[in-house]
Amino acid sequence: MIAMASPDHDMLLAYAQAQAAIERIEERRRLSPVRHPWRTRCLIVERQALARIDGQALDDLDIEVGARGAVSTSPFDLSAARDSIGTAISLGALVQDGPALLRWLGQDPHPPTGGRTIGDQLMAIERWQRDARALPPSPPLLHGADLARLWRHHAPLGRSDLVASLLIGDRWGPGRWDGSAGGMTAMGLERSHAPWLLAEGDELSLLWLKAIAAGARVQLDLEMRLRGYAKRAMGHVAGRRRPGKLKDVLLLAMARPRLTSRQVTAALGLTSAGAIKLLTIASDLGLLIEQSGQASYRSYAIPVSLSYSPLPSPTQPQDWHEDEFWSSDGKNETSPEPL
Structure with a gap:
């Protein structure tokens, strides 16, 4: 008889795959010859994934890229994540400082008539923080799923709480490393056909971990495509006399x-x-x-x-000549936040 994998084995495997994918991105952030445009492209696709989940499709024409690769959007972008994606917030402030969390989520200090007041939002956040403190200890990638689930349960903002929950869960997990600006998990969940909004317990944890790995693979796929283009372009540029x-x-x-x-x-x-x-x-x-x-x-x-769409059978990168051609600065050194 063929032994069936246990739920614990499935969870451990999913966690290992998600962690490995994040670490792979960190490696490519340092070594890839196209690391600078790739980072910018990742910021763009993360924004677009969160905007679609929020029901606010983000058109290419609304995306603005600054001189140093910073990504912003036009005033026509009405998506909830427009101020949060790529914006720093400490892990302590995330679960302890309600006003800082509201600012990070881009909440209007003077909400429109009929919406929740700031006071109402802060009271709901306090209830979310209380329940979050009661959660059992768990590794960061799993804990992020629980924080997101609790946020959707309390819905402190009264609007766009789905996107806010994904931003919070992603920041607690993948956002500790250099791979996610807030939308990695959203990219993976967007591709999933599973009813993750209805999932709880181990089912939600497993879907969340698989989403992190899938979102990371999207980013790695982008890097491979850009690197393939850069290799072809390098030949054209190097072959020109002037x-x-x-x-x-x-x-x-x-x-x-x-x-x-x-x-x-x-x-x-x-x-x-x-x-x-x-x-x-x-x-x-x-x-x-x-x-x-x-x-x-x-x-x-x-x-x-x-x-x-994923690339078939990815190969190990061979970067050194391309890196010398496309890059003029040193490697980007990164390190994760403490667990």
Whole structure:
């Protein structure tokens, strides 16, 4: 007879896989030749996943990427996570400081008429904190699932509590490391066909761990796709006698859903004509595709699908030559917060 795996074995395996995926991301954050545009792309897909769960689809046109890779959104972004994603909050403040938690969640200090007052929200948060303190000790990735479940039970905000619960649970778990800005678990849950909102106990814990691993795999898949594109682009740039700032333009494009001549001009200090010339060269080489279909005010994107479909049979990366080509600074050193 074939022995069936025990529930404890399934849980331990799921925890190990989630932890390993997070640690793999930390390794790639240090070693990947495309680590800078990849980090920006991860911030974007995490925002988009949380926005979809909140019922507020985030269009590429609403995404803004700063000079140092910081991601923000336009005033048309109405999603609940717009102020929280990528914003720091300590673990202590998360479970002990109600006002700090509300600020982190971007709550209006003067809510609209008919909504919960700040006082009502703080009282509900105190009840959530009381129940959270009564939870049995558990590893951080599992404890985050319980914190999120309790938040949905108390619903302190009165609106967008689903997204808030995912942000809180993710911050307590994957957010301790350098892999998640708040939406890794949301990306995994979004892909799950299981009724995770109705799950409790071990069922919820297992679904949560699998979601963390799935969200991490989405990020690792993005890195592989960007690295494949960068390797192809490197050959084109290195083969040109006078590449100018073509490499810099491609780095900008790798970090953005869309790239315009105005963005290139602002980021690289080029004239408008110079920016348009480089974008045209990249397009002629097949390294960028024109998306707007317009004669002017054109926008470009790299010809790489950055959707959620996984790549088959990932291989171990061979980075050293690409790293020298695409990066000009040292490695990004990171370390997890204490457990």
